[in-house]
Amino acid sequence: MAVDRTRLPGVGPDPPFRFPSVVRHRLANGLDLRTVEHHSVPVITFVLQVHDGSGADPANRHGLAAFTADMLDEGTGALSAIDVSEALARIGAEFDTDVGPDATVFTLTALMRFADRGAALLADMLVRPSLRGADFARLQQLRLDRLRQLRDLPSAVAERSFLRLLYGAHPYGHLPIGSDAALRAMTLDDIGRFHRAAYRPSRATLVVTGDATHEALRSIAERAFESWVEPGGDGMPTPAPADIEAPRVPPARLAVVPREGAPQSELRIGHLTTGRNTPDYPALLVLNAVLGGQFVSRVNLKLREEKGYTYGARTGFDWRRGTSPFALQASVHTAATADAIAESLRELQEVRGSRPPSAAELSLARATLTRGYPRNFETAQQVARSVAQLVLYGLPDTYFEEFVPKVTAVEADDVTRVAQRHLDPSRLVTLVVGDYRAIADSLAPLGLGEPVILPVDE
Amino acid sequence: MTRMDLPFTKHTLANGLDVLVHEDHHVPIVAVNVWYHVGSKNERPGRTGFAHLFEHLMFEGSEHHNSGYFPPLQQAGAVLNGSTNADRTNYWEVVPTSAVDLALWMESDRMGYLLPAVTRERFETQRDVVLNERRQNYENRPYGLAVMAVVSALYPPEHPYHWLTIGGADDIRAMQLDDVHDFFRTYYHPANASLAIAGDIETSAALRQAEEYFGEIPAGPRPAPVVASAGLDREVRLILDDRVELPRLYMGWHSPAMFADGDAEMDLLSDLLANGKASRLYRTLVYERRIALDVSAYQNSRELGSFFLLVATAAPGQSLATIAAEIDAALIELAERGPTDSEMERAEAQAESHFLFRLQTVGGFGGKSDQLNAYNVFRRDPGFFARDLARYRSATAESVRHAAARHLSVDRRVTLSVVPRGQSALALPGSAPVSVS
Numbered sequence: 001m002a003v004d005r006t007r008l009p010g011v012g013p014d015p016p017f018r019f020p021s022v023v024r025h026r027l028a029n030g031l032d033l034r035t036v037e038h039h040s041v042p043v044i045t046f047v048l049q050v051h052d053g054s055g056a057d058p059a060n061r062h063g064l065a066a067f068t069a070d071m072l073d074e075g076t077g078a079l080s081a082i083d084v085s086e087a088l089a090r091i092g093a094e095f096d097t098d099v100g101p102d103a104t105v106f107t108l109t110a111l112m113r114f115a116d117r118g119a120a121l122l123a124d125m126l127v128r129p130s131l132r133g134a135d136f137a138r139l140q141q142l143r144l145d146r147l148r149q150l151r152d153l154p155s156a157v158a159e160r161s162f163l164r165l166l167y168g169a170h171p172y173g174h175l176p177i178g179s180d181a182a183l184r185a186m187t188l189d190d191i192g193r194f195h196r197a198a199y200r201p202s203r204a205t206l207v208v209t210g211d212a213t214h215e216a217l218r219s220i221a222e223r224a225f226e227s228w229v230e231p232g233g234d235g236m237p238t239p240a241p242a243d244i245e246a247p248r249v250p251p252a253r254l255a256v257v258p259r260e261g262a263p264q265s266e267l268r269i270g271h272l273t274t275g276r277n278t279p280d281y282p283a284l285l286v287l288n289a290v291l292g293g294q295f296v297s298r299v300n301l302k303l304r305e306e307k308g309y310t311y312g313a314r315t316g317f318d319w320r321r322g323t324s325p326f327a328l329q330a331s332v333h334t335a336a337t338a339d340a341i342a343e344s345l346r347e348l349q350e351v352r353g354s355r356p357p358s359a360a361e362l363s364l365a366r367a368t369l370t371r372g373y374p375r376n377f378e379t380a381q382q383v384a385r386s387v388a389q390l391v392l393y394g395l396p397d398t399y400f401e402e403f404v405p406k407v408t409a410v411e412a413d414d415v416t417r418v419a420q421r422h423l424d425p426s427r428l429v430t431l432v433v434g435d436y437r438a439i440a441d442s443l444a445p446l447g448l449g450e451p452v453i454l455p456v457d458e
Numbered sequence: 459m460t461r462m463d464l465p466f467t468k469h470t471l472a473n474g475l476d477v478l479v480h481e482d483h484h485v486p487i488v489a490v491n492v493w494y495h496v497g498s499k500n501e502r503p504g505r506t507g508f509a510h511l512f513e514h515l516m517f518e519g520s521e522h523h524n525s526g527y528f529p530p531l532q533q534a535g536a537v538l539n540g541s542t543n544a545d546r547t548n549y550w551e552v553v554p555t556s557a558v559d560l561a562l563w564m565e566s567d568r569m570g571y572l573l574p575a576v577t578r579e580r581f582e583t584q585r586d587v588v589l590n591e592r593r594q595n596y597e598n599r600p601y602g603l604a605v606m607a608v609v610s611a612l613y614p615p616e617h618p619y620h621w622l623t624i625g626g627a628d629d630i631r632a633m634q635l636d637d638v639h640d641f642f643r644t645y646y647h648p649a650n651a652s653l654a655i656a657g658d659i660e661t662s663a664a665l666r667q668a669e670e671y672f673g674e675i676p677a678g679p680r681p682a683p684v685v686a687s688a689g690l691d692r693e694v695r696l697i698l699d700d701r702v703e704l705p706r707l708y709m710g711w712h713s714p715a716m717f718a719d720g721d722a723e724m725d726l727l728s729d730l731l732a733n734g735k736a737s738r739l740y741r742t743l744v745y746e747r748r749i750a751l752d753v754s755a756y757q758n759s760r761e762l763g764s765f766f767l768l769v770a771t772a773a774p775g776q777s778l779a780t781i782a783a784e785i786d787a788a789l790i791e792l793a794e795r796g797p798t799d800s801e802m803e804r805a806e807a808q809a810e811s812h813f814l815f816r817l818q819t820v821g822g823f824g825g826k827s828d829q830l831n832a833y834n835v836f837r838r839d840p841g842f843f844a845r846d847l848a849r850y851r852s853a854t855a856e857s858v859r860h861a862a863a864r865h866l867s868v869d870r871r872v873t874l875s876v877v878p879r880g881q882s883a884l885a886l887p888g889s890a891p892v893s894v895s
Contacts, residue, residue, distance in 0.1 A: 003671055005522040005571075009563050011534045012556035015486030015658075040484040041818050042460050043811075082745065085735035089804045092811025111460055111811050138748060145704070145751050145774060152600035152702050261701075263593040296528045305526070308586030311594045331594045333586075364533050371535020371554050375487045379818040 017374045019400035022387055023214045027221075029228050031201040034387050035217040036209040038380040042112035044210030044220070045380040046122055047105060049388045051205075052198040054176035055101040055241030055320070059169070061190055063143065063178015066099040068194045069106075070139055073097075075130035084125065091117050099176040102242065102321045103392050104198075109381055112211045119208075119224035126199060127228045136188045144183050151456050154259060154266040154331070158433045161257055161454050162268040165250060165429050166325055171241035180457065197236045201228050205391045209384040242322030246272050250429045254448035257456055258436035265337040265434030269344050270327030271427040276319040276393045282406040283414040284317065284422060289365035290357045290415065291315050291347065292328055296364060298347050299328060307343065309336040321393060326423065334435050338442035341430055345446075348428065352419045357412050370404045462814055464843040466830055467661045469668075473677040474649030477668040478830045478840045480656040482820050488657035489821025490561040491550040492569070493831040495652075496645035498625070499544045499618035499684050499762065504632075507588065507625015510542040511633060512641055514584040516549065520564075521571035527564065534560050541823065542623050545716075545761045546835060548828065552821035555658045562655075562671040569651065570675035573642055581635045589631070592624050600702045603894045604876050605767070607698050608710040610894065611872045612765055613688045619762065627895065647678030652834045656827035657820040686762055688712060689870075696874045697882055697889035704751065705884045706771040707778045708874040709785065713766040713865045716759035716836060722849035723861035724757040724766050726805050730797055730858070731755045731788065732768065736804070738788050739770070747784065749776040761836065766865065778875050778886055786868045793866065796859025809850035813843075 025033040057064045073088075073095065074081040088095050091114035098105045106126060110118035150156040160175050167173030206225060208217045250271065274280065285293070292299035292315030303313040313330035328348065332340040351357070357365070377383050377400075390399055430448055432439070443451060466480045498509050517527040517540070531538050534557035540549040551561040596602040606622050613620040653672065655664045689712060714720035732739045732755035743750035753770040770781050797805075819825040833842035874892070875885035882891075 003563065003566070003674065005563075005567065008523065008530055009559035011554075011560055014535070015555045017486065040482070041814060043814060043818070082736050082741060086800075086804065089734055089736060090807055092807040092809075094811075094815070109815070111814060113460060138745070141748065141773070142744075142751060148703050148774070149600070149751070149771070154598060262598055264590070264598045294532060296526065296532050304587055305583065308583045309590070311587060311591040331590075331598070333590055333593065364529060367535055368532045371557075372487070372537060372552070373535070374485050374554070375537070375552055375821075378485050378487070378820070381818075 014371055015374070017404070019377065020383060022397060025218050027201070027226060029201040029226065030230060031225055031228065032205045032391070033218065033221050034205065034207045035214045036207070036383050036387060037212070037214060037217070038209045038383055039211050042211045043109055043380055044112050044115045044118065044208065044212070045107065045109045045384045046119060047107050047207040047384040047388045048122060048126060049205045049207070049391060050104045050198055051203045052236055053100045053103045054174065055171045056198065056236055057171065057174070057178065060182060061186060062174045062182040063176070064186065064190055064194050065104060065198070066176040066178065067139065067143060067183070067186060068191050068198070069097050069099050069104050070143070071131055071135065071191055072125045072129045074135040074139065075132055076124040076128050077130070081135055084121070087121055093118050093121070101172050105385070105388060107381060107385070115210065115220050116223065119220050123224040123228065129195065131188060131192055131195065133188055136191065140183060140186065143177060144180060147177055147180055147183065150177070154262065154264070154433045157257055157456055158266040158268050158431060161255070161433070162327065162431050163325070165252070165255055165431060166270070166272050168247050168251070170244060170246045172246065172320060172322065196231050196233055200230050200235065202230055203235060205388060207384045207387045209380040240321070242275065242320065244322070246323040250427060252452040253429060254443065254446070254451040255429065255431045255454050256436050256451045257431070257433040257454045259433055260435055260437065262435045263334055264331045265334055265432050265439065267330050267332060267340065267344070268327050268431040269341065269348070269428055270325055271424060271429060272323050273317070273326045273422045275322045275324055277321070280418045280422065283410045283418040285369055285407060286362070286365045286410045287351065287415045287419050288315055288317065289368055290361045291351050294368055298351070299344065302343055302347060303330055303332065303340055307336070307339070309333055309340045334438055337432060337434060337439045338446060341446055345425065345428065348423060349425045352423055352425070353416055356416045362412050362415065366407055366410060369407045373404055460810060460814055462817065462847065464817065464826060464829065466840050467665070468840055469665050471648060471669060471673050473673065473675055475672050476652045476834055477665060478652065478654040478834060479659070479661045479664040480654070480820070480826055480830060481659065481661060482656060482826070483658045486555045486658050487552055487820065488555055488558045488655065488659050489550060489552050489825055489827040490558070490565060491548065491654040491656070491821065491827035491831055492565050493652045493835050494547045494646055495650050495835050496547055496681070497543050497545040498621065498623040500645065500681070501618060503615060504629060505637070506621040506629045508633060508637060508641060509547060510623050510625065511584060511588050511630065512638065513540050513542045513547050514588060515576055515581065515638065516540065516568050516572065518580045518584065519575040520568040521574040522567050523564065524575045527568070530560060531564060536561065539823070544619055544623055548831065550821055550828065558659060558667065562667050566671035566675065569646060569648070569672065572646065573639060576635070576638055578635050581638065585630060585633060589627065592627060592630070596624060601700060601706055601876055603700065604698060604706070604708050604874060606894045607696060607892045608708050608767065608872050608874050609765065611694050611696060611892070612690065612710050612712065617686045617688050618684055619688070619760065643678065644681055648672060648675050649677050649680050652831045654827040654830040656825070656830065684762065688763065690872070691870060693869050694872045695886055695889040696872065696892040697885035698874060698876050698892050698894065699879045699882065700876050702876060702878050704771055704774060705778050705878065706769065706876045707781055708876065709768040710872040711766045711866055711870070713757060713764040715763045716761055720861045720865065721757065721759055721764060723853055723858045724764065724865060725759070726850065726853055726858055727862055727866070728755040728757050728766070729805060729808060730801055738792070739785060742784055742788060743770055743781060749773055749780055749784070778884065782873070782886055789862065789866050789868060793859065793863035796855045799855065802855050805853070806851060809847065813847045
């Protein structure tokens, strides 16, 4: 039978989706444990989330949370850093550390048959790190050097300068790696203090997902983590970064980090907006999908497919528990810099009312966010990290079940309403990392005022 | 040992298209994955970058859906992408089970009916997009041109691995719309392609749908294989200056072709030398002597012959010559004495989990559908998974030592020093300036 090529085939109803059931346990030491059965492949993933990240760095110790996390696989008990790495390799485990503004997340994935050894290693590293002076000195130098290397990377320079512009001195205003001065000032005592304050059963969540029953997963976790005792002394000082007010008005509308001879300009255009817990979250996701959250979105179609200015442009929220940045980002051909900025500003303005999402755009955005939703939960690691997110943002256990209906209920009016409430063109900050001499004249007509010139570091 | 398997059903359509189906009903999604056996090695000097530019055009519409490839699929909840390397071009969608027909319709339409949709305007826009991709990922990225310099010295100018897949900027600018037609007719047809469908679908249904959508596409002639060889009989030392803070050393060697004897050993050698803190070079260069910030190694397995690359960045104030001397000592030691038993045990555990981790996803780059196509296109055997794993399990300390001795010779390689602008004295002695852009 010949294919009917006069029209696209229809798509059937969405397959039913159920998030696997999550069972909560509380270990005797107070550790919040959640288990999920996952039977596709015989692997097990442990996600241990500590409820403090770079936002908990003291003001003169930017980089402390990340440095502390980095020290944990540098040795435990009789094992040196090399021994730890070897022990992980011997069970073929993948180990990963992710330091974000609100949390530090450790992920260990191993073959099911090595579940106990993996859990024991994870517990030894996180609970009983050696924190030796020689390792500290070596890592301190490595982190300083890495920071220096980041100066070469336009996207990293933009990331760093943009956070600083938006947040100023707020605890969310720096990258996890911190600053040169703070890294130099750091001591091993700082690490020990941070570890004692942040790494305690009462401030952590362990998610275990694997090819075993809830009871078996619980036993594996319990054997490894039951000896973790709540340390004495103070926990993290309050308030949490999410509770500290962020600046409302940016210091400048246009800023440039000069990079002489750069063939492209790295752009960031955005401002601070609401936090992850906002009830407007589903509508903001739809707004972002329309604007620049996917390939077929206004910003990418305009800057890449229509104008050919860039390999890709996108928008997004960099979610935190508190005030979060919203930004458009793109790396554009130097000669197209001013035009790309003007087009971007226009898109950010128009979505607030003069060009609300069309029925087609709305339908596309909702479909993208909902119809393929089950693929986000294919691997044990994806499932475990998703559960950890619920804890991080204080979301209900029913969150994943409710996501699709909530997004599906978003209407065009909701998108306009949240765009007006949370996007404010008068507060947009435009940052360019690029060849200032080549673009300076073209920036003036944008009407963003005289640019603030920033150094590549700080 | 954990039992591992990647079961499949294979059926070849009358027009030559191989169809591979793998069932996995764990999540209600289906992966559709198409490989074309064409890459930048099918290009010729002066026309480099074409295979990749062509990949971009595959997303701009086809005769019966003459607008962007993304919208209908995104509307159905799909994620999709494509990529080009020296040897192959792949395209994939991961769709909800309910949208398999749509994905197959779209893939088959661009396989059978692309050209009427390729207009001059679309062609020129994508040429600009690719030039921007090149700026973003190569020209404006620290050390971004280094690998380009290494391969252009490893392979002579007429060898198709002499250039990287992104191609030369001047070549990209010079491309013509007419070239698209020839390229499509030569390489984009069923007999030069392989289709894998993996996920929440019944095999019989998948085979029926594959026949329905792809069966009507006319067969084309199988392209002649590309033949080329290359070798080095000395060490070539080069220097490249770049906008970087710290000097970096690249060493490149010719190594056994993908799946040839010794290829798995080279892969194991890359782990043994530079993967993780317990690896030999990390331990010496970064951990003990602290003369390097990082070190990495990989076996870039390719059809006509592979290359092995080793990279180390100097710590501030440290010289590339000191680093090179340590690397050479480690290579000579390895070639003479081979890995320890403990290193081999580690390698075996890592191979086991690496292969098992690969079975966790049905779609996307490296997922099960992509693996089936890789084995089918490069080995004519989609069932090669088990034998692939066996290559690693059967490697011995002696076979690894032999591979190091034979292929990682200190006097037959390309050694490139990338140094901060104006600081050519930081390069290894005797390095000749290289110009890439």
